[in-house]
Amino acid sequence: MDYRTRLYRSVLYMPASNERALEKARELPVDAVIFDFEDAVAPDVKPDARKTLKAALARGGYGPRMRIVRVNGLDTEWGRADAEAVRDMETDAILLPKVDSPEKIDELAAITGELPIWAMMETPRGMLNASAIAAHPKVAGLVMGTNDLTSEMNARFRPDRRPLRTALDLCLLAAKSEGRIIVDGVYNSYRDTDGLATECAQGRDMGFDGKTLIHPAQVEVANRIFAPSSGEIDLARRQIAAFEEAQKRGQGLAVVDGQIVENLHVATALKTLAKAAAIEARQAERTS
């Protein structure tokens, strides 16, 4: 399946060393999983985590969930061994942390060959090189690393994320200009579903495809907010119908709810309906 047509509303991190979490991911209604060798795995457990994850992926059971493995940076003592191990795993993509230039992608691709690469965007230099990173032909998606970024910028966490907005916008523009997927950073207070919902809504408004998550309790909120609402689906249907009627009358635009509908609005409406259909199909798969 083309990675662009998949769903990315909820992208759940889990430590690759945590067998219970690897097991649980087979049942959770997430769109994608990031199996982590980096921050979530203690140094002395990293070699065993490679074996644990390889066995879990070989066993399968992750269904339509996108499988992404995050390795340690290639400038760490674990990075190369991680990448070599991932090359032989049943996975859809590999995620490289702290990508600050397209050369970092070349370095990883020299080890992993054709495996699609996702880039963690979490350093000030990475923000300034976002366009070149997103344009790299091996890159399929960008993942915001808002914890590292906040720390590297010596910024403060704020509910409105004002200190990060320029960086988020630069990465969004880079991803959109290259047709890449882009998912938002994590919300650390994993029991605070109201705060998560507010941040998801902000990310959705900005154009992110979904949100990275750290706990199963966050999945429902992200799935709901990154899905088209019933109002959006209804509007999309009415826009398409009105535009078709207008065309039959030889007109190039229609009016719905007092607002014009042109070709570009119809294109957006079709995308909304395609996403809604993909979500419905996913739900039907789960209940069958």
Ligand SMILES: CC(C)(COP(=O)(O)OP(=O)(O)OC[C@H]1O[C@@H](n2cnc3c(N)ncnc32)[C@H](O)[C@@H]1OP(=O)(O)O)[C@@H](O)C(=O)NCCC(=O)NCCSC(=O)C[C@H](O)C(=O)O
């Ligand atoms: C944060 C946690 C350590 C909390 O774990 P725990 O105390 O075990 O939570 P619960 O008891 O509430 O768990 C309930 C059940 O859910 C399972 N569980 C918990 N977390 C996950 C998960 N992430 N994936 C799958 N399953 C999960 C537990 O096993 C329990 O199951 P059950 O036995 O059936 O009851 C923990 O949630 C955790 O480790 N989260 C992931 C942390 C992580 O991956 N961090 C790294 C990524 S974030 C990052 O790096 C940011 C980025 O780079 C940046 O810079 O911003």
Ligand SMILES: [Mg+2]
């Ligand atoms: Mg990080």
